[in-house]
Amino acid sequence: MGKKVGIVAGSISRFDNPRHTLQEEMCAEAVKMILDDVPDLELGDFIKKGYACCYSYFSDILEQQQCMHWIINDYLGLSGVPSYRVESGGATPIDAIVNAALWIRSGMFPVVLVVGWEKMDELPIQKVNEAIAIAGDTDWDFVSGFTYNAFYATMEARRMHVYGETEEDLAEVSVLCHNNSLENPYAQWPAQHGFSKITVEDVYKSRLISWPYRLYECAMTSEGASALLLANEETTKKLTDNPVWISGVGFGSDTMRAGDRPDNPAWKGLYPEDENIWPKHVPKPMSPYPDLQNFGALRVSARMAYKDAGIKDPRKEISFVEIFDPYAGVVLAGLEDFDFCKRGEGKNMLREGIIQRHGELPCQLSGALTAQGHAVGSTSIAQVVDSYWQLSNQIGKKWGAPGRQLNNPKKAFIHGHGGTGCQAGAVVLEV
Amino acid sequence: MKQPGPEKVLKQLPHDEKCWEEWERKGGWRPEGWKIVEMNDGPTLNDLKPEKFLIVHRPHGSMFHHSYGKVSQFFIGLLEGKLYGTKCSKCGLVYCPPRAHCFNPKCRLVETKWVELPKRGEVHSYTIMAIAWPSMAHLQPLVGVMVRIEGTNTCLPMTMRDIDPEKVNIGLKVNINISKQPKGDLLDVYATPAEEPVAPKRSPEELKRFREDMEKTRAWVKKTFGPK
Numbered sequence: 001m002g003k004k005v006g007i008v009a010g011s012i013s014r015f016d017n018p019r020h021t022l023q024e025e026m027c028a029e030a031v032k033m034i035l036d037d038v039p040d041l042e043l044g045d046f047i048k049k050g051y052a053c054c055y056s057y058f059s060d061i062l063e064q065q066q067c068m069h070w071i072i073n074d075y076l077g078l079s080g081v082p083s084y085r086v087e088s089g090g091a092t093p094i095d096a097i098v099n100a101a102l103w104i105r106s107g108m109f110p111v112v113l114v115v116g117w118e119k120m121d122e123l124p125i126q127k128v129n130e131a132i133a134i135a136g137d138t139d140w141d142f143v144s145g146f147t148y149n150a151f152y153a154t155m156e157a158r159r160m161h162v163y164g165e166t167e168e169d170l171a172e173v174s175v176l177c178h179n180n181s182l183e184n185p186y187a188q189w190p191a192q193h194g195f196s197k198i199t200v201e202d203v204y205k206s207r208l209i210s211w212p213y214r215l216y217e218c219a220m221t222s223e224g225a226s227a228l229l230l231a232n233e234e235t236t237k238k239l240t241d242n243p244v245w246i247s248g249v250g251f252g253s254d255t256m257r258a259g260d261r262p263d264n265p266a267w268k269g270l271y272p273e274d275e276n277i278w279p280k281h282v283p284k285p286m287s288p289y290p291d292l293q294n295f296g297a298l299r300v301s302a303r304m305a306y307k308d309a310g311i312k313d314p315r316k317e318i319s320f321v322e323i324f325d326p327y328a329g330v331v332l333a334g335l336e337d338f339d340f341c342k343r344g345e346g347k348n349m350l351r352e353g354i355i356q357r358h359g360e361l362p363c364q365l366s367g368a369l370t371a372q373g374h375a376v377g378s379t380s381i382a383q384v385v386d387s388y389w390q391l392s393n394q395i396g397k398k399w400g401a402p403g404r405q406l407n408n409p410k411k412a413f414i415h416g417h418g419g420t421g422c423q424a425g426a427v428v429l430e431v
Numbered sequence: 432m433k434q435p436g437p438e439k440v441l442k443q444l445p446h447d448e449k450c451w452e453e454w455e456r457k458g459g460w461r462p463e464g465w466k467i468v469e470m471n472d473g474p475t476l477n478d479l480k481p482e483k484f485l486i487v488h489r490p491h492g493s494m495f496h497h498s499y500g501k502v503s504q505f506f507i508g509l510l511e512g513k514l515y516g517t518k519c520s521k522c523g524l525v526y527c528p529p530r531a532h533c534f535n536p537k538c539r540l541v542e543t544k545w546v547e548l549p550k551r552g553e554v555h556s557y558t559i560m561a562i563a564w565p566s567m568a569h570l571q572p573l574v575g576v577m578v579r580i581e582g583t584n585t586c587l588p589m590t591m592r593d594i595d596p597e598k599v600n601i602g603l604k605v606n607i608n609i610s611k612q613p614k615g616d617l618l619d620v621y622a623t624p625a626e627e628p629v630a631p632k633r634s635p636e637e638l639k640r641f642r643e644d645m646e647k648t649r650a651w652v653k654k655t656f657g658p659k
């Protein structure tokens with residue numbers, strides 16, 4: 001069985017809060033766009049041809065509905081079709097894609113439709129935060145008085161202490177993401193705040209959430225849906241003449257609680273080159289990598305995906321990157337954990353303009369979580385869809401923004417993760 | 432074979448069952464109100480049209496009866512004003528949060544033993560919450576610290592009192608305190624400085640912004656909850 005998994009089509013029903021539209025309706029909007037793009041695809045054929053569906057949503061609590069995917073499957077008219085839901089916190093949508101790709105590679109299914117969504121507006125915002133926070137350990141994390149914002153903030157405070165990152169670096173990441181989103185018709189930031197560029201000063205004016213993080217440096221809470229139609233090589237070629245391939249997938253994990261990482265014996269010695277990058281002024285824990293500064297799960301998932309895709313030098317071979325950035329500092333950490341630079345040097349890639357839209361390695365072209373939005377179960381699927389449109393030369397048409405098409409990109413890397421990096425997934429796309 | 436039960440209650444602080452039962456009945460899913468709204472919607476910002484939506488206000492909630500399992504001793508310790516962790520006698524790792532089984536892959540999930548811990552530690556990292564949980568909003572700006580308790584191989588997250596948020600820093604030695612009226616969860620534990628804190632380096636602009644942020648946060652608390 002061939003290893004190649006093709007993306008036949010992708011779609012997004014835009015991110016906003018509130019959307020008021022039901023999950024199943026947003027999913028139908030997304031799947032309808034796929035049907036428009038692939039005239040030969042018939043939902044009625046799924047059961048006959050042995051196709052499957054993989055559903056992605058994070059929380060049963062946000063709308064007090066368990067098994068929401070049964071409603072979606074029903075609403076799309078897919079009765080009988082083999083399907084199930086993948087759930088792993090923030091990693092849910094990337095894991096759904098990885099899962100679907102592995103289904104296809106197993107030879108079991110020629111085609112898998114991935115659909116992801118989230119509704120986050122029903123509860124008061126503090127209860128939404130609570131519903132997200134109980135993805136942390138409810139005996140040991142959540143009841144410590146820490147919000148999720150606070151956990152990520154402690155991780156960033158340590159990056160500042162150990163690597164010398166600054167508040168300005170975080171604000172610059174935020175500016176990059178927001179300004180990248182301004183031509184994205186699926187993005188929440190422009191839907192709510194208009195189409196003008198923001199500056200570092202605007203970020204500083206946004207309210208402090210949990211030092212060092214300010215409002216514009218944190219993911220939005222969003223509603224939205226997205227879908228991807230994946231297929232094996234033969235079927236992909238039948239259904240589209242403009243395919244993009246998922247050439248590599250990976251996933252990894254870490255401790256539930258971030259606080260258990262500095263001396264975690266499971267990490268010790270795994271990445272000696274990273275353990276050796278350590279400043280003299282900070283006492284070295286037993287397992288210096290990842291400690292709180294980096295994300296071991298991201299490293300494991302990325303190296304697995306690179307190996308799977310035959311990538312030797314990610315910095316040279318990857319054309320652009322979408323990082324799952326619930327907080328601005330994760331972009332900088334991610335660049336390191338994904339081997340685009342050495343540990344502690346993520347800030348240099350930012351400062352040198354490398355990850356800017358016109359830089360050598362553009363990052364967060366969609367605007368990502370702080371600007372495109374973060375309807376959890378949809379987030380990474382939408383980031384993969386945006387990247388697929390870039391690689392298949394469709395962004396001009398799909399966004400209505402021809403100026404945003406990169407010149408001949410070859411490969412993209414998209415990652416997602418959940419918790420404080422408790423679980424992560426990654427995919428490599430190529431033309 | 433032997434039956435494991437019934438459970439024997441050794442000691443208890445009963446909860447007001449009546450009150451919560453009533454609350455559970457109240458949270459019975461029936462709408463308490465509604466509104467009809469009009470808003471533009473559509474799958475992209477290039478494709479919006481007005482839509483009408485009915486929104487119902489629908490409550491539900493419940494009381495959970497949660498066991499702390501084999502790490503209950505930690506919380507029993509808090510009720511008695513003591514701090515406990517677990518130690519693996521095979522590899523020597525000390526856990527707080529405790530684990531009943533050692534997670535060092537070499538130890539093959541061997542059971543750990545309880546050890547009493549000193550009420551001292553060091554800040555591994557920190558944050559200042561300008562938005563805390565609603566129940567703690569009156570304490571904003573609230574310092575949160577990841578504390579490595581002396582002799583442990585873990586960090587325990589907790590809040591910190593009696594410190595100027597400007598001064599909290601990595602490496603600060605702290606005392607661990609247990610609330611005088613412990614309720615039996617992690618919030619019973621908090622840190623206070625054990626030495627004169629040394630503020631992290633901040634540029635003049637950063638310091639100015641930091642102080643303004645603290646000022647704004649305190650002003651909001653004062654406006655919302657009244658002066659202390």
Ligand SMILES: [Zn+2]
Binds near residue numbers: 519521524533534538
């Ligand atoms: Zn052990």
